[in-house]
Amino acid sequence: MASHGQADYAVGIKVVPLSIIDGVVAVLIAADDGRHVLPGGALLAGETLEGAAQRILADEARIDAAYVEQLYSFGEQHSVTVAYVALVAGQGFAAPLKISSDLALGEVIVPWAGEAGGPVEVCSPGGEQLALAAGEAEILGQTMLRLRGKLDYSGVGFALLPERFTLRELQDVHEAILGVRLNKPAFRRRMLDKGWLEATGERETGASFRPAELYRYRPTKGA
Amino acid sequence: MASHGQADYAVGIKVVPLSIIDGVVAVLIAADDGRHVLPGGALLAGETLEGAAQRILADEARIDAAYVEQLYSFGEQHSVTVAYVALVAGQGFAAPLKISSDLALGEVIVPWAGEAGGPVEVCSPGGEQLALAAGEAEILGQTMLRLRGKLDYSGVGFALLPERFTLRELQDVHEAILGVRLNKPAFRRRMLDKGWLEATGERETGASFRPAELYRYRPTKGA
DNA sequence: CTGCCTTCTATGCATCTTGCAAATTAGATA
């Protein structure tokens, strides 16, 4: 290979599996000799980029159903890595964590407000900060930035919820991603006015108080 | 190379050079045997992705100064292409068009409203629709979608203006990208309230009517 | 069965933002 000519590259894929658990943004990471790494691997011959992301998500994070979206591509010396975010609904992390002892749960702590951007921190459920492999904190930061930007005008938030959900659960998702508390009546009005929500007529069960109505996401043309 | 194993890929770069000319979104494309193609080329050894985009922009589009931002990566059979958008200020397309007869100017026509997304059309200054190479209309559509989404909360709009500009010029940029007419007093208020603009005290020259104040973009921390 | 507790849901209102129209200002030009 010439030092400054056209070259071949290995193409890697990296996936950020995110979910909302108990009102906080959670990431599924692999424990790898002290450091924690995001699920990743090589793009194989014949695969699409997104297909590879889905495969890696299934193989390494044991997740079969997720909304996957491309984030950003990074060039290194002889390789290029394409990062994807995978939004996992409801309790989708529970099974993988039970199956595989290599996987760990991290809480994403965003140390900046609004759309400022920058790296984030990841803590264990116990509260200690986890060591991340080089560059992972920045990728996670990009992920949070992207989600914050798209939350309001796109349907990404619904990818983090089961098919039927209450307005309170939807608000919890928004509050976790944005990192701020939202006003309940105002949030409810805004969401209903967007026309994205369809009331199912069913109610939430198991609550020891007035049950909330269950809604369904109905994507509109143009979002 | 195994049919389904790890493989090496050629990495290509594609650049979308955009500018605002006479209130419309303009793209600089290369005429290539009937079809029109966006400037592109291979990532060379030792280059960063963005460095390659800048080099291709200089070599093929003859543009030296531009705000460059990564858009999206596409995987094909044995290659991966990373697309960049390059925002060129003011009359930055004039010199390249004079120097190189391979380059052509296209007006970007967005056939969808708001954030709906989809491919766009490109017309010559004369008004005839130009034939684009496969996939280029989708990349241009992604570009417009990205710009529309970021225009309001980021400084991308200022990359399309010279260092000093009037509020009317800024509004022209916004109207061209968003594809809608904006209310003048409301736009002025909104922009000034963001705190991004610094009045220079100077006035525009050459107008046969009241000259507008020239402003400068002053990025704030957190944008 | 009744009262209590919690949360969902709806409503009213002050505040802020935005859209629109009209008035005013400032330079060039005849």
Add this chain to the structure above:
DNA sequence: TATCTAATTTGCAAGATGCATAGAAGGCAG
């Protein structure tokens, strides 16, 4: 100096948002 055009400012109506309050609907204890 009068006239012209567009910049800039101002006022107000309409809409969106934040906040507090009131009513509704379940489970649960007595």
